[in-house]
Amino acid sequence: MNSSETVALQSEARVPRGVKARSGARAFALRFFSGDEIARLLVTVSAACILLVTALLVYELWINSHLSREKFGWHFLGTQIWDPNAGQFGALAFMFGTCVTSLLALVIAVPLGVGSAIFLSELAPPKLSNALTFCIELLAAVPSVIYGLLGVFVMMPLIKSYLHPGLKAALGWTPLFGGPFYGPSMLAAGIVLAVMILPFIVSVSRQVLLAVPNDQREGALALGATKWESTWKVVVPYAKRGIYGSVFLALARALGETMAVTMVVGNTPQIKASLFAPGYSIAAVIANEFTEATYDLYVHALIELGLVLFALTIIINGLARILVSSTSKFSVNA
Amino acid sequence: MTESTRLRSRHLINNIMLGTTGVFTVFIASVLLFILGYLFFNGARNLSFSFFTELPKSTGETGGGMANAIVGSAKILGMATLIGVPVGFLGGVYLAEYGNKSFAFIVRYVTDLLNGVPSIVIGIFAYTLIVMKVKHFSALAGGMALGLMMIPIAVRSTEEFLRAVPNGLREGALALGTPKWRALATVVIPAAKDGIITGIMLNLARVAGETAPLLFTALNNRYWSPGINQPTSTLPVMIYTYALSPYDDWHQQAWAAGFVLLMLILAINVTARMILNRSRFSGGR
Numbered sequence: 001m002n003s004s005e006t007v008a009l010q011s012e013a014r015v016p017r018g019v020k021a022r023s024g025a026r027a028f029a030l031r032f033f034s035g036d037e038i039a040r041l042l043v044t045v046s047a048a049c050i051l052l053v054t055a056l057l058v059y060e061l062w063i064n065s066h067l068s069r070e071k072f073g074w075h076f077l078g079t080q081i082w083d084p085n086a087g088q089f090g091a092l093a094f095m096f097g098t099c100v101t102s103l104l105a106l107v108i109a110v111p112l113g114v115g116s117a118i119f120l121s122e123l124a125p126p127k128l129s130n131a132l133t134f135c136i137e138l139l140a141a142v143p144s145v146i147y148g149l150l151g152v153f154v155m156m157p158l159i160k161s162y163l164h165p166g167l168k169a170a171l172g173w174t175p176l177f178g179g180p181f182y183g184p185s186m187l188a189a190g191i192v193l194a195v196m197i198l199p200f201i202v203s204v205s206r207q208v209l210l211a212v213p214n215d216q217r218e219g220a221l222a223l224g225a226t227k228w229e230s231t232w233k234v235v236v237p238y239a240k241r242g243i244y245g246s247v248f249l250a251l252a253r254a255l256g257e258t259m260a261v262t263m264v265v266g267n268t269p270q271i272k273a274s275l276f277a278p279g280y281s282i283a284a285v286i287a288n289e290f291t292e293a294t295y296d297l298y299v300h301a302l303i304e305l306g307l308v309l310f311a312l313t314i315i316i317n318g319l320a321r322i323l324v325s326s327t328s329k330f331s332v333n334a
Numbered sequence: 335m336t337e338s339t340r341l342r343s344r345h346l347i348n349n350i351m352l353g354t355t356g357v358f359t360v361f362i363a364s365v366l367l368f369i370l371g372y373l374f375f376n377g378a379r380n381l382s383f384s385f386f387t388e389l390p391k392s393t394g395e396t397g398g399g400m401a402n403a404i405v406g407s408a409k410i411l412g413m414a415t416l417i418g419v420p421v422g423f424l425g426g427v428y429l430a431e432y433g434n435k436s437f438a439f440i441v442r443y444v445t446d447l448l449n450g451v452p453s454i455v456i457g458i459f460a461y462t463l464i465v466m467k468v469k470h471f472s473a474l475a476g477g478m479a480l481g482l483m484m485i486p487i488a489v490r491s492t493e494e495f496l497r498a499v500p501n502g503l504r505e506g507a508l509a510l511g512t513p514k515w516r517a518l519a520t521v522v523i524p525a526a527k528d529g530i531i532t533g534i535m536l537n538l539a540r541v542a543g544e545t546a547p548l549l550f551t552a553l554n555n556r557y558w559s560p561g562i563n564q565p566t567s568t569l570p571v572m573i574y575t576y577a578l579s580p581y582d583d584w585h586q587q588a589w590a591a592g593f594v595l596l597m598l599i600l601a602i603n604v605t606a607r608m609i610l611n612r613s614r615f616s617g618g619r
Contacts, residue, residue, distance in 0.1 A: 039515035046424030047441045054444050060462040116359035135363040141603045143543020145570045146592050149577050226348035256452025258546035283454045290550045306458045317450035
């Protein structure tokens with residue numbers, strides 16, 4: 001191959017990228033009919049579509065809640081009364097229920113999830129670790145309505161006959177565990193949510209822990225630390241931000257979770273200290289009352305609840321992503 | 335003396351804590367086994383041939399099936415795929431192959447944002463977009479809601495697998511004088527094919543179990559719903575409705591439906607992961 005041929009080949013190869021090398025209408029038409037501009041247009045429009053759809057989502061939520069926003073203003077977030085018959089709507093009881101059930105889920109799921117992430121990344125042989133991680137990640141694939149089904153028919157009776165008497169005997173003197181227990185309750189919702197968010201905590205925390213450089217472990221062990229000391233005092237602090245990120249990610253999931261909570265939370269808009277009492281959550285009230293909303297203000301109030309939920313999860317998700325991406329370069333598929 | 339007791343207590347703590355993490359892990363993994371076992375036990379027992387072939391019986395009568403819900407689910411998932419996958423796939427191609435810095439950053443950020451939106455809010459969106467305008471519930475609105483939920487994951491999985499294709503392949507194709515779009519369509523995308531298909535399957539499995547966005551878009555229907563413009567029943571919504579009903583017979587049907595749905599979703603998950611592992615080991619990525 002002589003040198004002029006090589007030069008010709010190289011310049012050919014540059015044609016698709018060297019957009020600015022040839023200019024003018026004729027060059028554009030050439031590229032257009034060769035398909036390159038069409039392809040670029042197609043994928044760019046698709047990408048722009050995603051932005052457009054998201055913008056439209058925010059717009060529709062905002063516009064379709066204007067009646068309620070104008071009538072109640074910020075008091076919407078501060079009042080507890082939810083009375084469709086009187087046209088009075090306040091979100092406080094639902095926000096309370098959403099927060100309490102989600103926090104309860106975190107209290108249960110974080111120790112369990114981080115503990116087993118430690119086991120999977122530090123102790124288990126790789127094959128066992130992969131098999132167990134596979135099992136735990138499959139938990140995330142179980143639809144929430146099935147968690148709800150199991151919650152109603154399996155878990156609530158179990159809590160009633162075993163967990164409730166135990167908790168009542170040990171901690172019944174605190175307001176948190178006072179009062180009677182009928183089944184549907186914030187406790188039940190918290191436990192179901194905990195099981196549902198565990199896979200996210202385990203799988204993200206495990207990835208973050210696996211990314212800790214081995215020098216850290218070896219250094220601690222060389223100083224005479226036991227395996228646990230090296231893990232707890234060196235490896236876990238090193239991965240701290242990523243683990244916080246996984247917790248926030250799980251929290252965002254729990255806040256927006258609808259079906260399982262709707263089925264076990266008891267659907268009673270009230271603010272009670274006891275976890276045994278039934279409650280309500282933002283997502284649950286939307287699911288239950290949306291098709292029953294008979295007049296515009298009612299629908300708008302429900303959509304404003306959706307707006308509140310949207311804002312909450314966006315903020316928490318944003319925090320989670322900042323934390324996770326600052327420690328590792330993993331894509332977060334949760 | 336004190337030194338050795340101290341050492342002993344450190345070793346004791348070591349063993350206790352490490353043991354505890356093991357117990358936690360086994361506990362979580364056993365939850366999955368319990369769910370599978372319980373649904374298998376309760377679902378398979380209540381499953382019959384008529385479940386797949388008959389319509390639901392009216393209140394009070396026993397028997398009947400959920401044939402319309404199975405077809406409805408398939409129809410809505412089909413529409414969701416048609417809406418979500420093309421946009422998501424092309425968006426992913428944009429991010430991996432064309433994206434310039436600032437616009438791609440915004441697209442990526444907004445995609446993550448959309449992924450974090452609770453499914454019930456997506457349901458409200460589909461409601462305001464379609465149901466409010468045409469004044470009745472429809473399978474189309476349900477498909478729209480699920481399709482929207484598929485977009486962000488399709489984008490990110492397509493982008494991820496395209497990025498894993500070695501640059502040598504792109505350069506080789508371009509060096510032969512191929513236009514960029516042909517290089518993508520005939521060399522790069524086929525190389526990432528396994529991964530992209532797996533991503534779509536997992537995506538489909540995820541939305542197949544979604545209930546919340548269907549509650550006030552596709553609603554429910556006791557009968558067949560021809561076309562895409564009528565309220566349509568789906569398996570997840572049927573499970574929800576039947577589980578909260580006061581009838582024992584309906585509860586049993588809910589278990590059967592839950593079993594069918596879960597087996598379907600887990601089968602897709604396991605197959606998808608197996609395809610991925612196979613192509614990974616054969617160097618197909």
